Amino acid sequence: MLLGQSASSEGTPAAAAPTTDRVGFPKDYRTRFKVLGVIVKEQALRVSTVYGNEQAATVTSRDHLPFPEGSIILVEFSDALRDANNQVVRDANGALQRGEVDHIDVMKRGKGFGETYGENRSGEWEFTGYRLDGSYTTPPEKSAQCAACHRTAGPENDFVFRMRAAPARM
Structure with missing residues (x-):
């Protein structure tokens, strides 16, 4: 299912999801959370920075x-930083630099969380x-599509993708 799509073209009902925001936007995440890794997608010219709170x-x-x-x-998802000539900016090691943040995806773990996702529940x-x-x-x-996708990370990884990844490049 595409982001924001509530039903398929065949008329299948939308997957169940929470109706209230129990995740919350942590406005001060850059100062309070620890950087857990950086994912650089060279082909797409994208840089994603993964943060975690103290517990994570x-x-x-x-x-x-x-x-x-x-x-x-x-x-935190962003395109690569570009200079005044629209050229990609790299650091001294040749790594892409993070540009303006496009959007932020947040997942939170709590007792009883995820129940409303039904068959898409990911822990x-x-x-x-x-x-x-x-x-x-x-x-x-x-957010049911988020839960459905995280199911593929598997219960052995507590449904978190970074548990399968090699150490992130910082």
């Missing part, structure tokens, strides 16, 4: 799973997407 940052390997209740993982996580001003890109009632 305690999980450094599968041996520490599941994530503690109250864990928040946030991914005790709920998901919401935001712009930097706190407005929604993916409101709670449209």
